[in-house]
Amino acid sequence: MTKKSFILLLAFSLIAVACGGSAEEVVEEAVVEEAVVETLDSPATTAAPTLDKITFGFVPSAEQTELQDNIQPMMQVLSEGLGIEVEGFVTSDYSGLLVAMGSGQADVGAFNTLGYVNAMRAFPKRLEAIAKVVRYGSGSYHGTFWTNDPSVCDTTPVIGAFENIDGVPTLVEGSDTEQPAVKALQVGWNYDGTPHDTIQRGLACNADLSVMIGEKVAFVEEGSTSGYLYPSLQLKNMGIDYKNDITQVFTGSHDGAISSVYNGDTKFGVAYDDARRSIRKTNPDVGQVVIAIGITAEIPNDVIAVRSDLPADIKAKIYTILSEYIATEEGAAVMDEIYGWTGLDPAENSEFDVVKQAAEEFGLYDD
Structure with missing residues (x-):
């Protein structure tokens, strides 16, 4: 701006x-x-x-x-x-x-x-x-890249989440009873870290972000750090034109971006940490439908x-x-x-x- x-x-x-x-x-x-x-x-x-x-x-x-x-x-x-x-x-x-x-x-x-x-x-x-x-x-967080299409994954989706370890986005696996050892609370877990009784655990996989080229991507809005600025910077640094190589769709909120991917309005999206939690009450299977495929650098x-x-x-x-x-x-x-x-x-x-x-x-x- x-x-x-x-x-x-x-x-x-x-x-x-x-x-x-x-x-x-x-x-x-x-x-x-x-x-x-x-x-x-x-x-x-x-x-x-x-x-x-x-x-x-x-x-x-x-x-x-x-x-x-x-x-x-x-x-x-x-x-x-x-x-x-x-x-x-x-x-x-x-x-x-x-x-x-x-x-x-x-x-x-x-x-x-x-x-x-x-x-x-x-x-x-x-x-x-x-x-x-x-x-x-943690005093920092990150933006997360999401998809509803497991075929873009280089590895089979698993219960897990991404964390920046020594500056490298790394997939950390969990299980149905053990939350992945990451700082951000994940979709299938209560705020005290115990497993949720009805909300399904969240899936993640490794994928090359170039799979987003030519596709619709749900962003939050241009004023969002994790929902636009940092993800766009990351795409830019990868040689992907974040304005022309993808079709930007601004949803106005983090739950809007997640909902866009969940409902199939866009194939990809970005939002903070595990923003799937924002729609988990009405969509308990969101962790299985919306899959994490990568994260940005850390953000204050x-x-x-x-x-x-x-x-x-x-x-x-x-x-x-x-x-x-x-x-x-x-x-x-x-x-x-x-x-x-x-x-x-x-x-x-x-x-x-x-x-x-x-x-x-x-x-x-x-x-």
Whole structure:
């Protein structure tokens, strides 16, 4: 996304994108013309002088309605701990949270990695990372390549998953009773690592990613680190033109990409870690139908960020409440359902420089 794109985004969707409104509604707003003359460093803010409510924004990892329901227990815990009403909302896409945070319409945001890097670039003085996500002991994750066609496999699909071992994507086998020894929780397993009673175990196989040439590939969206940027970089480095050698299909969410492969709308797809878990309740055989065929390089995990002008004690309390909540049985179950989070560590903005560098190498910010 170019800097010009961010300016247009602010001009035409400062309010509507963050709240899911229509573009037509924004055009009719009298304030749109004023927003055009503002800089990215100094956008309009709707923050009230007295903090009597916190607004927490989330990007879509699943269908918006389902995710909106899933975040409510966490909002209740934050409200009780802070003594302030905390309202959660799900933006229509990654850019929506960027605009909401930069304009002051949201106070806290759960960003994917690239989304936060984009937000820092657009609003360098307005956002502050307070936590980075831990998933099953790991501070990083990866994108996974998927297929519904076992004939593309070089090896017979087995219960297993991929892990980067010494920088090399390696297929690690498991069994019906033993989860593969990888960091990411797999589709046929509970968040505590025990086998699930009804969800089938997930299959994986080795395959050359060149099998994707000439085929439809389901991506998340261009703002997704694991669902577009890193997979595209990997294809590019293999000599595959990720725009012309394949047919890109953008689904808008990770479960959308998995569903596209599961339903046969596309032969291949990419999404984070084992995103098959996102549709396992309605499709318990997803692990057998959608097969992992490879992974990307490691990506720094998601981030929770706040408006930099929030009171310091509020920032500290938000981190403490969320960190303690995710350590409880209820919190672990809720966070696993939302994004697959299992813990939090403190974070600083500088930790995401590596993703910024990758985006710049990819030409994402070229004018």
